[in-house]
Amino acid sequence: MPGIRPWKMAAGAAAISLLVAGCGGGDSDDASANSNTIVIGISEPEHLLPTNATDDSGSQVLSSLFYPLVEFNAQQEPVEVAAASITPDKANRVWTIKLKPGFTFHNGEPVTAQNYIDAWNYGAYGPNAQTGGYFFERIDGYADLNPLDPDKDGPQKPPAPKADTLSGLEKVNDLTFTVKLSAPFSSFKSVLGYSVFHPLPKAAFSKPGVIAEGFEDQIIGNGPFKLKGKWEHDNEVVVEKVSDFKGQVPKIDGITWKIYQDDQTQYADLVSGNVDVQMSIPIEALSKASADLGTRFQMSENSGFDFIGFPTYEKDFAKPEVRKAISMAINREEISDQIFLGSRVPAKSFVSPVVRGYRENICGEACEYNPKKAKDLYDKNGGPSEIKITYNVDGGHKAWVDATCNQIKASLGVNCTGSPEPKFSVLQQKARAHEPIGLIRLGWIMDYPLMENYLGPLYSTNGSSNHYGWSNSTFDQLIKQGSQAHTPQAAIKKWQQAEDILVQEMPVIPLRFMQNVYGYSEKVQNVQMDLFKKVDLYEIETIA
Amino acid sequence: MFRYIVRRLLQMILTFFGATFVVFALMFANQDDPIQALVGEKQASDSLRAALTERYHLDEGFLTQYWYYMKGLLTGDLGKSLTGRDISEMLADAWPVTIRLALLAVLIAAAIAVTTGVYAGIRRGGLFDNGTLLMTLLLLAMPIVVLAPLAQLVFAMELRWFPATTTKDATPYELLLPAIVLATTVIATQLRVTRTSVVENLRADYVRTARAKGLAPRRVTWVHVLRNSLIPVITLIGVDLGVLMSGAIVTEEVFNIPGVGFNLARGIRTEDGPLVVGFVSVLVIIFLVVNLAVDLLYAALDPRIRYE
Numbered sequence: 001m002p003g004i005r006p007w008k009m010a011a012g013a014a015a016i017s018l019l020v021a022g023c024g025g026g027d028s029d030d031a032s033a034n035s036n037t038i039v040i041g042i043s044e045p046e047h048l049l050p051t052n053a054t055d056d057s058g059s060q061v062l063s064s065l066f067y068p069l070v071e072f073n074a075q076q077e078p079v080e081v082a083a084a085s086i087t088p089d090k091a092n093r094v095w096t097i098k099l100k101p102g103f104t105f106h107n108g109e110p111v112t113a114q115n116y117i118d119a120w121n122y123g124a125y126g127p128n129a130q131t132g133g134y135f136f137e138r139i140d141g142y143a144d145l146n147p148l149d150p151d152k153d154g155p156q157k158p159p160a161p162k163a164d165t166l167s168g169l170e171k172v173n174d175l176t177f178t179v180k181l182s183a184p185f186s187s188f189k190s191v192l193g194y195s196v197f198h199p200l201p202k203a204a205f206s207k208p209g210v211i212a213e214g215f216e217d218q219i220i221g222n223g224p225f226k227l228k229g230k231w232e233h234d235n236e237v238v239v240e241k242v243s244d245f246k247g248q249v250p251k252i253d254g255i256t257w258k259i260y261q262d263d264q265t266q267y268a269d270l271v272s273g274n275v276d277v278q279m280s281i282p283i284e285a286l287s288k289a290s291a292d293l294g295t296r297f298q299m300s301e302n303s304g305f306d307f308i309g310f311p312t313y314e315k316d317f318a319k320p321e322v323r324k325a326i327s328m329a330i331n332r333e334e335i336s337d338q339i340f341l342g343s344r345v346p347a348k349s350f351v352s353p354v355v356r357g358y359r360e361n362i363c364g365e366a367c368e369y370n371p372k373k374a375k376d377l378y379d380k381n382g383g384p385s386e387i388k389i390t391y392n393v394d395g396g397h398k399a400w401v402d403a404t405c406n407q408i409k410a411s412l413g414v415n416c417t418g419s420p421e422p423k424f425s426v427l428q429q430k431a432r433a434h435e436p437i438g439l440i441r442l443g444w445i446m447d448y449p450l451m452e453n454y455l456g457p458l459y460s461t462n463g464s465s466n467h468y469g470w471s472n473s474t475f476d477q478l479i480k481q482g483s484q485a486h487t488p489q490a491a492i493k494k495w496q497q498a499e500d501i502l503v504q505e506m507p508v509i510p511l512r513f514m515q516n517v518y519g520y521s522e523k524v525q526n527v528q529m530d531l532f533k534k535v536d537l538y539e540i541e542t543i544a
Numbered sequence: 545m546f547r548y549i550v551r552r553l554l555q556m557i558l559t560f561f562g563a564t565f566v567v568f569a570l571m572f573a574n575q576d577d578p579i580q581a582l583v584g585e586k587q588a589s590d591s592l593r594a595a596l597t598e599r600y601h602l603d604e605g606f607l608t609q610y611w612y613y614m615k616g617l618l619t620g621d622l623g624k625s626l627t628g629r630d631i632s633e634m635l636a637d638a639w640p641v642t643i644r645l646a647l648l649a650v651l652i653a654a655a656i657a658v659t660t661g662v663y664a665g666i667r668r669g670g671l672f673d674n675g676t677l678l679m680t681l682l683l684l685a686m687p688i689v690v691l692a693p694l695a696q697l698v699f700a701m702e703l704r705w706f707p708a709t710t711t712k713d714a715t716p717y718e719l720l721l722p723a724i725v726l727a728t729t730v731i732a733t734q735l736r737v738t739r740t741s742v743v744e745n746l747r748a749d750y751v752r753t754a755r756a757k758g759l760a761p762r763r764v765t766w767v768h769v770l771r772n773s774l775i776p777v778i779t780l781i782g783v784d785l786g787v788l789m790s791g792a793i794v795t796e797e798v799f800n801i802p803g804v805g806f807n808l809a810r811g812i813r814t815e816d817g818p819l820v821v822g823f824v825s826v827l828v829i830i831f832l833v834v835n836l837a838v839d840l841l842y843a844a845l846d847p848r849i850r851y852e
Binding site for chain 2: 046047054055126127128129130131133134137145146147148216232233234235236259260261262264265266268269271272274394395422423424425426428429442443457464465
């Protein structure tokens with residue numbers, strides 16, 4: 001009876017969909033509802049190998065799995081954690097790191113000096129292509145591990161590295177090793193707080209210098225939590241408390257790092273109670289976050305810094321007065337309030353408030369909104385009649401760039417347009433090639449809490465993120481002198497002098513400092529986020 | 545019949561290579577600087593750039609890169625993504641959940657579209673018919689980028705009938721809301737086609753004959769008319785599979801399903817050519833196989849159709 005089939009098919013389909021609709025729900029794990037574990041939302045980490053994990057999600061997960069050498073106190077000073085002491089020699093060149101005894105990795109191996117040396121050597125070795133490799137460049141021997149391409153991007157291949165271990169790392173005994181820097185640096189201890197400086201157990205290596213296949217998915221650390229099962233890509237990373245941890249013991253028993261593709265989706269789960277902490281609430285949800293979360297919606301400062309760079313090599317923008325006039329034409333407060341709904345605060349300095357040596361409002365008059373004065377100054381110094389601000393469209397910058405342009409238009413009476421580029425890499429290439437793209441939108445998040453980490457990369461002549469091409473030899477000199485100063489305090493003095501040059505020269509317009517904008521569920525309390533955009537895993541606790 | 549299938553399979557091989565070539569070329573053209581995409585807005589260090597360029601052959605020409613990729617593909621190696629994961633492993637992780645989602649969506653869409661379409665066709669011009677017309681117009685007017693977050697807001701966050709997000713190991717119930725959202729993208733056309741086809745067939749000679757023979761009206765409609773009316777609908781369902789897969793990019797992001805759509809979006813964002821081509825290859829294969837199956841179904845539905 002072939003004729004019956006379509007009817008049967010339709011009936012079957014209907015039956016299946018009814019069945020599907022009726023069943024389900026009951027088999028999800030409700031056990032977590034009253035246990036002492038929490039769920040924190042992240043996006044898929046790029047990597048979990050410490051030297052390769054430079055993204056926010058990766059380093060956040062690592063903060064649960066590893067115990068760092070140093071942490072930072074409220075004054076942003078480094079304090080020993082896994083290290084017993086970190087002391088420089090007189091010249092600040094050779095640093096002796098002593099480890100606290102008794103610590104073990106999650107697989108039972110004792111943590112020794114060799115574990116640090118092995119991990120750092122792996123991270124610094126050029127062909128391993130670790131994204132955090134550049135953190136080791138201050139250590140003696142880095143250049144030998146990272147030979148330069150003779151013709152830069154050209155057909156010639158870079159030569160093979162001369163060595164495969166850093167000559168500056170030396171083991172003294174099981175718990176002590178020394179780090180020799182290529183140049184004196186009195187603030188090196190602050191650098192050591194970043195996650196690339198974590199140790200790796202012997203089990204990580206299949207042979208010297210080669211990470212064992214699959215280690216990253218089952219990573220073994222020395223921290224208060226250990227991985228439960230495997231890293232389930234695009235799904236979750238579950239960690240549980242190490243039973244007899246020697247260091248500071250967290251108040252929770254475990255964390256599920258739940259992976260989200262989209263911040264708005266994560267926000268939906270935060271509101272419906274499926275995730276306990278969301279570390280960055282998307283701007284689209286900000287207007288309703290207070291109503292949805294009440295006091296569980298919080299902000300705290302972090303290291304992010306938004307600014308606009310001038311093409312100072314162009315005649316139009318060569319005069320500091322013109323640059324100052326444009327800066328004075330911008331109403332930072334209005335943009336922070338209207339566009340970012342208070343989630344970012346106006347910036348009137350060239351380094352973030354989270355570093356020691358930050359001086360509030362150092363930019364002074366040049367960063368105050370004063371349209372009348374701006375116009376006078378602009379006209380007197382013959383500023384161009386056409387201003388262009390180039391930005392990358394994939395970063396959500398259109399709204400504020402357009403708003404900034406409108407303010408400039410209104411204040412100075414010149415034409416200002418926002419000019420989109422598809423990706424940041426395109427913007428950066430064009431800027432580096434000195435193509436006429438006008439002012440460029442830039443941003444920075446620090447690697448370690450030092451003024452130098454803003455001044456060096458952003459404004460010095462060879463700074464890795466100085467895409468706008470400003471160069472001042474006195475400034476470069478002061479940065480260098482600061483790095484080689486005898487004490488961190490002396491270093492800050494020099495760096496502040498360098499910042500004073502920025503105030504006079506105004507090579508960029510400081511716009512805003514970013515903030516952690518986070519929220520949490522009714523299940524947790526004592527939720528704090530630090531300047532590295534990380535949740536404090538030692539303080540957070542569940543409400544019984 | 546057998547010869548027909550073999551011929552179709554041979555054509556598939558050509559289509560497959562053509563499609564992957566085009567996708568690979570598109571990804572190559574889209575590629576500005578995948579290394580920069582990997583490190584975000586910080587400057588990639590020179591040695592990192594050099595090492596990754598060599599590892600992924602990024603400085604080679606298009607044909608050389610394609611050759612490397614094809615060589616790997618034919619030896620069963622789909623390569624590694626730019627974050628160093630095996631693409632074959634990512635495929636194995638992502639496909640099951642997307643297939644379940646798409647099948648559920650096809651089932652929901654077909655069940656609703658065919659039953660509603662038949663009733664609308666029988667009561668042509670009536671209240672029910674005009675009602676469905678209005679509903680389908682509404683559905684057609686609503687893009688999935690609007691519909692998906694809206695459904696999540698109303699049914700998951702406000703009414704709490706469904707969970708707001710799901711995971712890789714979602715139960716059918718957890719997948720139901722995303723599947724319904726996905727089904728709405730194709731339901732309207734399927735419904736309209738069923739209705740038109742039913743209306744047309746109701747006036748056919750064989751239906752009059754069947755009625756004249758004294759068959760029960762229900763049997764006439766659900767067996768004689770429906771069977772003939774299903775041919776264009778089934779073609780449409782086959783084609784709709786492509787629509788469903790592309791609709792999955794949005795649906796999967798909104799409901800946090802780590803499936804094919806998500807991986808495609810990620811591959812495009814990070815300029816990861818091999819990743820995108822790997823997923824598209826499987827997509828192409830599924831599309832081809834489903835369309836072959838659809839063609840074979842014609843013969844089952846209409847005995848006059850014979851394949852040589």
